[in-house]
Amino acid sequence: MSRTHLSPLLAPVLAGMLFAAAAAPAPAQEFPPGIPFEMAGDVLDFSDTDTLGLTMAEGTETFTIFAPEEGGQQFAHGVVLMPFKGQLYAQWQSSARDEDGPDTVVVHAVSDNGSDWSAPAPLTTEWDGGYKSSGGWWTDGETLVAYLNVWPADLSPRGGHVEYVATTDGVNWSEPAPVTMADGSVLNGIFEQDPRALAGDAPDGARIVSFAHFQPGLIATPIYTDDPMGVSGWTKGAMTNLPTGNPDISRELEPSAYMRGDGALVAVFRDQGNxxxxxxxxxxxxxxxxxxxxxxxxxxxxxxxxxxNLPDGTAYLVGNPHPNKARMPLAVVLSDDGYRFDRAFLLRAASDMQPMRFEGQYKRPSYSYPKSVVWNGHLYAAYATNKEDAELTRVPLESLTAQ
Structure with missing residues (x-):
């Protein structure tokens, strides 16, 4: 059975959230063979380094989830959002100064409205054997799962495995436990933060599709499971990685996926090949x-x-869409059919960025590592500004889909 929409099991839970396209499958379409999608050439103006020639959609708003302070945590990265039981949860990795420092922990905050946020609370503690970073969220509506990427300091080449903690009330969390493969072994990879739910013929009616960067090293690999909790039963999908000069890391990194108008899943990767x-x-x-x-x-x-995908099936990609290392501005590009991306909106201009207040390893002016979700009629994009502020920008859905 082709999985082309949200599972009926999960639809009441995930209504208004961003996983696979919630709209009815589009009529069959023909796409050029071998080309997953294309960007229209007249959408972005690369001579405009502030906004790429883009404007903000009506109703766009930006809010701070966490801001650094003197004497406190001054590094934040990997911000991921998830709605759960009427609230919005944010997760990120936090440390006093440096990226991936030995004092790194994973924290979370909660909001009733997306604009006002609780103080950060820990999901992990400091670990003598290495550190743990944010792996994102999953929920079946009754339980919220926080994935934790575990990076042992003595592992060579650099890599890790996945644990999780879970809650039913947002207050009391389980002890960490390993995320496992279909054979019961530990998922020995770094979990990517954008799992997707598809409808289908699994016993419970659902399948979750994601990616992980497997040992040895960090090799991007598709994975899927029919466990509705997303903590067991993971199986590797088949994909041939592109050749690379470094056997410890794949050229494909940090993917995220959307559904195209013909029902195909499209994974979009960072290219470590520069x-x-x-x-x-x-x-x-x-x-x-x-x-x-x-x-x-x-x-x-x-x-x-x-x-x-937005609820009407519109495909989108949030990121820094220009061909250089500057992680600014931040924008969202959109496509009606998931093949031709022909319009875009500004989320944050380069000139809108606050100054970086504190020094730290690998920190630089940037809107880094956005992750997104649909909630309460808006597209939310969360990210780390200068790798020290956890922030989000939200846009009303009608402002994105109006033609």
């Missing part, structure tokens, strides 16, 4: 097999992005 354009791969069988990744004409600052 092309400054996105790589992409396609699955037509619910994540079990994927085409060989190919280079697209979608520009990218060689950074993590967030892809997905």
């Amino acid at each position: 092309s400054f354009y996105k790589l992409a791969s396609v699955s037509e069988d619910a994540g079990e097999t994927w085409s060989d990744p190919v280079l697209t004409n979608m520009p990218d600052a060689r950074t993590k992005q967030s892809a997905g």
